[in-house]
Amino acid sequence: MAAHTHSLPTVDEDQLARLDRNAPRYTSYPTAPTWQEDFTCADHSDALAQAARRSGPLSLYLHIPFCREMCSYCGCNVVVSRSSERAGRYVDMLAAELVLLGRALVGRRQLARVHLGGGTPTFLDEAQLERLWHAVLAAGFEVAPDAELAIEIDPAVTRASQIQLLAQLGFNRVSFGVQDLDPDVQAAVNRVQSIDETAAAVASARAAGFSSVNFDLIYGLPRQRPETWAKTLAEVIAMAPDRLAVYSFAYLPDLRPNQRRLPAVDIPTGAAKLTLFRMAHELLTDAGYQAIGMDHFARPDDELARARRERRLWRDFQGYSVRRATDTVAAGASGIATLDEAIVQAPRSLGKWAEAVRTGRLPTERGIRLDADDRRRRDVIVQLMCNDWVDLGADGEEYFAAELERLRAHQAEGLCVVSGTEITLTPLGRTFSRVCASVFDTYLPASPDERRERFSRTV
Helix, strand or coil: CCCCCCCCCCCCHHHHHHHCCECCCCCCCCCHHHCECCCCHHHHHHHHHHHHHCCCCEEEEEEECEECCCCCCCCCCCEECCCHHHHHHHHHHHHHHHHHHHHHCCCCCEEEEEEEEECCHHHCCHHHHHHHHHHHHHCCCEEEEEEEEEEEECHHHCCHHHHHHHHHHCCCEEEEEEECCCHHHHHHHCCCCCHHHHHHHHHHHHHHCCCEEEEEEEECCCCCCHHHHHHHHHHHHHHCCCEEEEEECCCCCCCCHHHHHCCHHHCCCHHHHHHHHHHHHHHHHHCCCEEECCCEEECCCCHHHHHHHCCCCEEECCEEECCCCCCEEEECCCCEEECCCEEEECCCCHHHHHHHHHCCCCCCCEEEECCHHHHHHHHHHHHHHHHCEEECCCCHHHHCHHHHHHHHHHHHCCCEEEECCEEEECHHHHHCHHHHHHHHCCCCCCCHHHHHHHCCECC
């Protein structure tokens, strides 16, 4: 067998034991366990008012929680249903919430990014999808000419007519939830879709004119074996997506009761799990993809790859992006807004969310206000997670003296190089970027038991 030209650095058992720890994924900072339930609707309104006074386009996240079935591996906020009427009522409430958001953001309603996620967004039929999009526009939001409009799609439940409609509405990016194409793995996680279904969905997106096709894969699922995983990767490469996200499976059965149905004995961990990621890294980079951040891959001419080379990549709940939005607003149950002053989450309960909207209140379940220190640490963490590098600034050696001292151990481990105020992750450090990023997290519990309850492992 030919040698791979882009192999990850090897890790022995002792080093893996030190690096495979529980840590946040840092899709936000501060992370979700720190958000407070005494964050009120008035706090939410105040944060939006401040956002409205700033300039620059916004990002909008729309959450569709419905799924026909609950996948055993899933960590998302979903509602299992088969009722189209229920989805229709949900769209009506979304439209009402968008009006509330539009009123709060008078003077600043241009959108540079729209992300339709779930759940399963294509649980909505064609008429409901179109009605939702018109509700965005009716609430006063304007879509920038070069806006990034993205949707998450389950190939097994999505019709070609839905994909065509989305393209006609202006959506230009699509992310297909693939996870794994092996039938035995799919049966274990209750997510069954054939290769033919996946390939047909990709063909529909290409024919409709989507400019970017992404695949989501997960490594570390039960019953994954190197030989079956290699076959999945070969089949995925043959379908030629523009980007791939290869996520580490976050096994947290105490937080996600649906995961208790998984055959835990068949879940690869430690070295076996790292082998799966190593295979993905080698096969994808040998196929011409470039590694982006800790778990994404993109064609060299893709804008994500260019942004990483230029150290301007950004990351949030919607994934990696070349467009850093100062403020992301959200609509829908459990939707998360990331504003410069605050992070806000809507109620996860459909009933509580809908009741707030019906009474004209911005739906708010919990949140956290960000001070200057939070924002500075957020930017450091994002730079490390996205661009494998950060400059801490002119006063960085003094401001982050304690963190730089702790980074010495990681430098000795071969994860990073510290030179004055600059930190650069090594190839090994990119794989364990969460370890280095967590050094700057002032909220991270000191207790390993607390971290184990809240966060997945770095491998």
